[in-house]
Amino acid sequence: MTTELQTIVLRDIFIEHRAQLRRIAQKIVGTPQIADEVIQDAYVKIVEMTGVRDILKPFCYCCQVVRNLALDHCRRQAVESSYRIYSEDGELPQVCGGNIPDQQLHGMQVINAVDHILGALPTRTRHVFELYRLGGLTQRDIAQQIGCSATLVNFMLRDATQAIASCRDLLVL
Numbered sequence: 470m471t472t473e474l475q476t477i478v479l480r481d482i483f484i485e486h487r488a489q490l491r492r493i494a495q496k497i498v499g500t501p502q503i504a505d506e507v508i509q510d511a512y513v514k515i516v517e518m519t520g521v522r523d524i525l526k527p528f529c530y531c532c533q534v535v536r537n538l539a540l541d542h543c544r545r546q547a548v549e550s551s552y553r554i555y556s557e558d559g560e561l562p563q564v565c566g567g568n569i570p571d572q573q574l575h576g577m578q579v580i581n582a583v584d585h586i587l588g589a590l591p592t593r594t595r596h597v598f599e600l601y602r603l604g605g606l607t608q609r610d611i612a613q614q615i616g617c618s619a620t621l622v623n624f625m626l627r628d629a630t631q632a633i634a635s636c637r638d639l640l641v642l
Contacts, residue, residue, distance in 0.1 A: 475524060479515050482527045490535045497539035507542055511535045582636040590629055597622055598629035 483490065487508065494511075495504035511534045524530045587595050597615065600606045601622075608626070612619040 476516065476518055479518070479524065479527050479531060480512075483512055483515055483531045486528060486531065490531060493532060494535050494539045497536065498542055503542065504539075507535060507539045511538050514538070579636070583633055586632050586636060587629070590632055594625040594629055597625040601626055 490511070491501075491504050491508050494507040495501055498504055498507060511531070514534060515531065587598065590598070593615065597611055600611050600614070601608065606614070608619045608622045612622045615622075
């Protein structure tokens with residue numbers, strides 16, 4: 470099947486099943502207005518396809534295009550919303566850097582205090598704490614890596630956590 474003929478078949482199937490494709494999009498994005506936008510984007514993408522290879526299941530292909538575009542929209546919204554701040558007057562633009570100098574100074578003080586406390590711990594305990602908190606390893610994995618029991622790893626983590634708890638007063642602004 471030629472590329473042009475394949476595009477025509479996809480376009481016709483898309484138009485025929487538009488209502489079903491819209492429902493798929495709406496389940497993902499949540500609102501009919503945004504679902505319509507996703508459907509329009511999907512239609513344009515399908516119509517403007519070039520160099521398409523043989524598609525064995527055109528309807529499934531259309532469903533997948535709609536689903537992917539709907540998920541992309543949701544991901545984009547999640548990222549954009551993390552950069553917005555709101556006030557009583559409405560939305561305000563996020564300033565570059567995002568931190569007030571006092572908050573930045575306080576954050577540095579907290580980091581320095583935690584680093585000082587971790588530096589006072591035995592080297593092995595600090596290493597276990599870093600592997601667990603920063604490396605994302607499980608206690609069992611850490612135990613195998615450093616050659617001790619998981620119970621000992623648990624006690625070392627408890628000691629590190631208790632040491633850091635001594636600077637909790639810095640965590641409150």
